[in-house]
Amino acid sequence: MRASSVDQIIIETLSKEHAHLTSAQVYEKIRERLPAVNLSTVYRALERLVTSGSVSVSDMGTGSAVYEILADGRHHHLVCQKCGQVLTIEDNEVRELFSKIQENNHFHVLTNHLILFGICAACQKDS
């Protein structure tokens, strides 16, 4: 992989934002520094960063994928399908499962930003 300027700017942007950004949001941020950049270039840069493991991409049920820097420490999310609330869970709550899967199936899990859908406590009470 070559030191693409777009890759570097995306890393810097996501590192500063500490949030889940859509491709369109990343695109807007990049254009502040590279006004002529093409959207497909951003998609390809994001793909490279995901493959290299420095960025996660996830479908959180919002209609478009979201990207997040992984340097801050691994975590996962629970997304309520009724109210849309997003809970964060620590990696150690999931690590045990991944270890067991690794043992049982000799399969090295790379998923690093797991999204589980369901119903949150508040919405369970409502029904």
Add this chain to the structure above:
Amino acid sequence: MRASSVDQIIIETLSKEHAHLTSAQVYEKIRERLPAVNLSTVYRALERLVTSGSVSVSDMGTGSAVYEILADGRHHHLVCQKCGQVLTIEDNEVRELFSKIQENNHFHVLTNHLILFGICAACQKDS
């Protein structure tokens, strides 16, 4: 929900196929019996079936989502990002994690066809 004929035909189709079908594949099957059906109608029917819990939808990294009947018993998959191999794991291998998440976060997990990406045993040896 009303008893839509498309819903019923999709159920029958997926029940007979016992496989992961893309929306395009479902569409082709439906057209054998409803030649004039619209693709967006199929998408909306699939969405209803997923919401009702009778069908699962998953991104298995193939470029388009796949749908599968859930009546046959719950299961999950490990997808190798190098060779594309798809391993199936039983629900009991995952249920423990979901129970723990339920306890710790009072969150009722509905994800019923989990896809985890990683590297299979064979591909680990190769590298």
Add this chain to the structure above:
DNA sequence: AACCAAAACGCAAATCTTTGCAATTGCAAC
């Protein structure tokens, strides 16, 4: 049987993402 409201549908347009191809750029060897 006529009526009504809700659900489902068809169609076209919008949105999101990927891809083929030709042109450009960065890196390293010569």
Add this chain to the structure above:
DNA sequence: GTTGCAATTGCAAAGATTTGCGTTTTGGTT
């Protein structure tokens, strides 16, 4: 500094999925 190759990019088109809206169908009620 020039050459060569592979990575990156822009652009346009294709592919995948969703959505707005007007119309039709369905099932229940009068």
